[in-house]
Amino acid sequence: MPKLGMEPIRRAALIDATIAEIGHAGSLDVTVSRIAKRAGVSSGLAHHYFGGKDDILLAAMRHVLRVYSEEVRSHLAQATTPGERLRAVVRASFAPSNFQPHTVSAWVNFYLLALSSDQAARLLRVYRGRLRSNLLHDMRPTLGDSAPAAAERIAALIDGLYLRHGLSDAPDGDAATALVLTALDHELKVQP
Amino acid sequence: MPKLGMEPIRRAALIDATIAEIGHAGSLDVTVSRIAKRAGVSSGLAHHYFGGKDDILLAAMRHVLRVYSEEVRSHLAQATTPGERLRAVVRASFAPSNFQPHTVSAWVNFYLLALSSDQAARLLRVYRGRLRSNLLHDMRPTLGDSAPAAAERIAALIDGLYLRHGLSDAPDGDAATALVLTALDHELKVQP
Amino acid sequence: MPKLGMEPIRRAALIDATIAEIGHAGSLDVTVSRIAKRAGVSSGLAHHYFGGKDDILLAAMRHVLRVYSEEVRSHLAQATTPGERLRAVVRASFAPSNFQPHTVSAWVNFYLLALSSDQAARLLRVYRGRLRSNLLHDMRPTLGDSAPAAAERIAALIDGLYLRHGLSDAPDGDAATALVLTALDHELKVQP
Amino acid sequence: MPKLGMEPIRRAALIDATIAEIGHAGSLDVTVSRIAKRAGVSSGLAHHYFGGKDDILLAAMRHVLRVYSEEVRSHLAQATTPGERLRAVVRASFAPSNFQPHTVSAWVNFYLLALSSDQAARLLRVYRGRLRSNLLHDMRPTLGDSAPAAAERIAALIDGLYLRHGLSDAPDGDAATALVLTALDHELKVQP
DNA sequence: AATGAATGAGGATTCATTCAT
DNA sequence: GATGAATGAATCCTCATTCAT
Numbered sequence: 001m002p003k004l005g006m007e008p009i010r011r012a013a014l015i016d017a018t019i020a021e022i023g024h025a026g027s028l029d030v031t032v033s034r035i036a037k038r039a040g041v042s043s044g045l046a047h048h049y050f051g052g053k054d055d056i057l058l059a060a061m062r063h064v065l066r067v068y069s070e071e072v073r074s075h076l077a078q079a080t081t082p083g084e085r086l087r088a089v090v091r092a093s094f095a096p097s098n099f100q101p102h103t104v105s106a107w108v109n110f111y112l113l114a115l116s117s118d119q120a121a122r123l124l125r126v127y128r129g130r131l132r133s134n135l136l137h138d139m140r141p142t143l144g145d146s147a148p149a150a151a152e153r154i155a156a157l158i159d160g161l162y163l164r165h166g167l168s169d170a171p172d173g174d175a176a177t178a179l180v181l182t183a184l185d186h187e188l189k190v191q192p
Numbered sequence: 193m194p195k196l197g198m199e200p201i202r203r204a205a206l207i208d209a210t211i212a213e214i215g216h217a218g219s220l221d222v223t224v225s226r227i228a229k230r231a232g233v234s235s236g237l238a239h240h241y242f243g244g245k246d247d248i249l250l251a252a253m254r255h256v257l258r259v260y261s262e263e264v265r266s267h268l269a270q271a272t273t274p275g276e277r278l279r280a281v282v283r284a285s286f287a288p289s290n291f292q293p294h295t296v297s298a299w300v301n302f303y304l305l306a307l308s309s310d311q312a313a314r315l316l317r318v319y320r321g322r323l324r325s326n327l328l329h330d331m332r333p334t335l336g337d338s339a340p341a342a343a344e345r346i347a348a349l350i351d352g353l354y355l356r357h358g359l360s361d362a363p364d365g366d367a368a369t370a371l372v373l374t375a376l377d378h379e380l381k382v383q384p
Numbered sequence: 385m386p387k388l389g390m391e392p393i394r395r396a397a398l399i400d401a402t403i404a405e406i407g408h409a410g411s412l413d414v415t416v417s418r419i420a421k422r423a424g425v426s427s428g429l430a431h432h433y434f435g436g437k438d439d440i441l442l443a444a445m446r447h448v449l450r451v452y453s454e455e456v457r458s459h460l461a462q463a464t465t466p467g468e469r470l471r472a473v474v475r476a477s478f479a480p481s482n483f484q485p486h487t488v489s490a491w492v493n494f495y496l497l498a499l500s501s502d503q504a505a506r507l508l509r510v511y512r513g514r515l516r517s518n519l520l521h522d523m524r525p526t527l528g529d530s531a532p533a534a535a536e537r538i539a540a541l542i543d544g545l546y547l548r549h550g551l552s553d554a555p556d557g558d559a560a561t562a563l564v565l566t567a568l569d570h571e572l573k574v575q576p
Numbered sequence: 577m578p579k580l581g582m583e584p585i586r587r588a589a590l591i592d593a594t595i596a597e598i599g600h601a602g603s604l605d606v607t608v609s610r611i612a613k614r615a616g617v618s619s620g621l622a623h624h625y626f627g628g629k630d631d632i633l634l635a636a637m638r639h640v641l642r643v644y645s646e647e648v649r650s651h652l653a654q655a656t657t658p659g660e661r662l663r664a665v666v667r668a669s670f671a672p673s674n675f676q677p678h679t680v681s682a683w684v685n686f687y688l689l690a691l692s693s694d695q696a697a698r699l700l701r702v703y704r705g706r707l708r709s710n711l712l713h714d715m716r717p718t719l720g721d722s723a724p725a726a727a728e729r730i731a732a733l734i735d736g737l738y739l740r741h742g743l744s745d746a747p748d749g750d751a752a753t754a755l756v757l758t759a760l761d762h763e764l765k766v767q768p
Numbered sequence: 769a770a771t772g773a774a775t776g777a778g779g780a781t782t783c784a785t786t787c788a789t
Numbered sequence: 790g791a792t793g794a795a796t797g798a799a800t801c802c803t804c805a806t807t808c809a810t
Contacts, residue, residue, distance in 0.1 A: 006769065026307025028219070031804060042771050044807085053805065108304060115218025115297060115359060128356075152356075153371050157345060160352025164320075164344075167307060179345050186378035196789070198794065223779060234796050239781060388810070390773060410691025411604070415800060426775050431802060489691060496684060499602025499743060512740075536740075537733060537755050544736025548704075548728075551691060563729050570762035582790070607783060618792050620786085629784065 007049065011059070013039040014046055018060040023102025028057065028109050058119050061110040064103060065127055071095045072134065082138035083188070089134050090180045093158050094173035104166030111159075131155050142188055150187040157183055199241065203251070205231040206238055210252040215294025220249065220301050250311050253302040256295060257319055263287045264326065274330035275380070281326050282372045285350050286365035296358030303351075323347050334380055342379040349375055391433065395443070397423040398430055402444040407486025412441065412493050442503050445494040448487060449511055455479045456518065466522035467572070473518050474564045477542050478557035488550030495543075515539050526572055534571040541567055583625065587635070589615040590622055594636040599678025604633065604685050634695050637686040640679060641703055647671045648710065658714035659764070665710050666756045669734050670749035680742030687735075707731050718764055726763040733759055 017039035021030040032053050036043040050056045075088035075095070098104075114124040135151035143150055161176045209230035213222040224245050228235040242248045267280035267287070290296070306313040327343035335342050353368045401423035405414040416437050420427040434440045459472035459479070482488070498508040519535035527534055545560045593614035597606040608629050612619040626632045651664035651671070674680070690697040711727035719726055737752045 010769090027304060029221075032806085033804075043805085044772075045770055047806065048770075105307060111355060111359075112219060112300060112304060149371060149374065153349060153375055156352030156356050156371070157349045157375075158352065159355050160348030160350065163303060163351050163355060164348050167303075179341060179348070182341065183345055183375070183378070186375075196793075202794090224781085225779075235780085236782080236797070237795055240795080245780065388772075394773090411688060413605075416802085417800080427801085428776070428803080429774060432774080437801065492688060495739060495743075496603060496688060499681060533755060533758065537759050540736030540740050540755070541729060541733045541759075542736065543739050544732030544734065547687060547735050547739060548732050551687075563725060563732070566725065567729050567733075567759070567762075570759075586790090608785085609783075619784085620793070621791055623785065624791075 015060050015063045019106045022106040085138045094176045099173040207252050207255045211298045215297040277330045286369045291365040399444050399447045403490045406490040469522045478561045483557040591636050591639045595682045598682040661714045670753045675749040
């Protein structure tokens with residue numbers, strides 16, 4: 001029973017299903033059929049809307065990135081000083097909307113996907129660029145030339161915590177946040 | 193051209209080929225045939241020696257872990273003070289034997305494999321436990337109760353750098369080492 | 385050329401093809417591809433509808449059994465006295481619908497399959513139980529306590545004739561029927 | 577450690593192992609490797625002695641037939657009258673040496689093999705011919721022209737009991753013998 | 769819009785067979 | 790005589806993708 005205006009609903013359902021399936025499988029070895037079934041549609045429809053499996057995956061990656069960006073933006077909106085802004089970025093990174101097992105699993109898998117997919121690599125570069133520029137922008141005033149290295153450390157620490165904590169059964173966003181905030185303190189206090 | 197005592201040679205060749213293929217593909221979507229071909233044998237032989245694809249993958253993971261362990265051990269052998277030991281562990285982590293694109297790619301893929309394979313999860317746990325205990329052992333004297341969190345940060349930073357730098361075309365082990373050593377300084381100097 | 389409601393048609397075609405292939409090969413060493421090709425579909429479709437080779441085989445066995453059962457039922461419908469009923473069961477066993485080379489070959493192969501497949505064993509048990517109870521029910525009035533042994537003999541004779549005559553190029557159902565009817569006479573006349 | 581005069585020992589061991597494996601698997605889907613392993617030799621040796629898998633199978637079939645023949649011969653040696661001879665043949669058919677689960681399973685499988693192997697068909701024909709002529713020879717004096725049909729019935733009954741009883745976990749040769757002897761009585765008493 | 773039918777390529781795995789030693 | 794190394798063909802099965810309806 002085809003209906004009008006179903007497209008955005010179907011796309012969203014399929015993207016959610018994709019992330020859920022990846023989270024469930026722990027890998028990108030996910031079949032279009034399973035994704036479609038979880039979304040409550042036929043596999044044919046998934047192709048109809050997205051074109052192919054790769055496009056579904058990319059769309060899901062884009063979605064994860066968008067949610068993350070929005071989280072960062074909304075956190076940043078309430079920050080005023082550089083220090084607050086930095087902490088906002090960190091907190092956003094481990095906010096519940098991102099730091100759920102399924103999402104993290106999908107996210108890490110997309111990280112790897114970037115090794116074999118140009119489009120995924122491009123998306124990943126955008127994420128990295130944004131995180132880096134966010135950190136850098138607010139570290140430069142305090143740290144000057146040592147800001148890039150410090151930003152790199154914080155960024156890597158965040159990614160590392162995704163890898164280490166995000167993949168566990170019950171990731172603790174607050175604990176992860178605390179770890180990074182402490183590292184941030186170190187970076188900002190211990191100036192060269 | 194059957195010869196005697198080929199088993200260890202074949203196994204080593206197949207494991208190397210596995211890592212190379214994973215590195216090349218950037219994922220675990222690697223066929224046994226390709227691995228075998230790269231190792232210069234038939235796919236049947238790969239099964240003969242390992243039993244199945246999963247076993248090949250696990251054997252490769254075990255190999256990566258073993259190489260890493262040996263690198264750490266050999267670095268630790270030349271260290272005396274706790275600080276030297278900590279730096280040794282860090283340096284070992286980014287030593288050329290581990291920090292090659294292929295190896296890092298394989299390593300990160302194994303990290304993910306642990307999400308869907310119990311055996312891989314077990315191996316990963318061993319790695320994590322060892323790294324953690326190495327760091328902890330030499331941080332405790334200086335940091336006391338805040339050692340665990342500090343160790344966690346350093347470990348996550350290392351993993352994050354694997355993810356961020358190791359997957360690039362030409363990973364720079366020295367740069368990564370420098371980043372962690374600085375973080376280590378922060379941790380050790382800025383005591384609570 | 386996808387159409388709707390093809391499932392029952394495909395299933396039937398695949399089951400027929402399975403029996404024909406088994407008959408042709410004389411063994412269960414039949415590939416799914418050949419079955420599918422004979423049925424005019426791809427091998428993928430065979431899996432799609434049945435799940436796997438074993439399921440195809442079992443479905444074919446079930447089909448053979450069902451055809452047999454229906455033959456017996458339709459023969460029994462026209463019988464009134466115990467003697468007529470017994471003869472009806474015998475005649476049904478060698479009716480053309482069952483006693484065709486392909487079918488008999490498949491049947492005997494299924495007999496053996498029961499040695500290695502629990503599900504096949506279960507199906508076989510049903511067949512045996514039914515044949516036995518049919519014979520027993522109509523022998524008991526005449527033979528009393530010696531009915532079970534007599535029924536066993538008739539049942540074994542039927543199976544033996546399947547083995548001996550059914551596997552020949554041109555099985556003669558009438559001859560086989562005559563042999564069993566004579567044995568039946570012996571059983572019923574020569575009472576203890 | 578090659579030794580001299582091992583051939584007959586190896587051949588016998590391999591044939592025994594073949595029958596055991598077929599009995600165990602319940603089908604001819606038995607690998608040469610398993611047969612060889614059970615016989616305590618390498619798979620290469622099995623080929624060396626027999627040429628190929630088919631030859632191993634046929635050798636095993638021949639062996640089963642030979643054992644059966646010898647059993648019949650030895651039973652016949654002690655019989656004098658036609659009736660005794662007939663009973664001797666029946667008893668031989670269910671003697672422990674033939675009527676063991678493994679052997680019966682192999683035997684029935686060989687029966688089927690005859691459908692796809694000319695050589696197996698030839699061997700089977702020999703068995704049938706011998707059984708038939710044994711029965712016929714001693715029935716003709718009593719039954720005259722109806723001897724062939726009677727012999728056919730007894731032979732089919734024997735085969736049917738192989739199929740029905742021989743494949744069960746604990747075949748009861750005595751029970752099977754009793755069933756056939758009773759049928760034999762019927763045949764001989766109830767003359768036309 | 770949506771489905772289910774259908775395909776076919778690709779991959780893991782098994783195994784008979786061969787051969788150097 | 791005997792082994793184990795090695796191959797490659799064969800087979801089951803999965804799955805992305807296409808298409809008529």
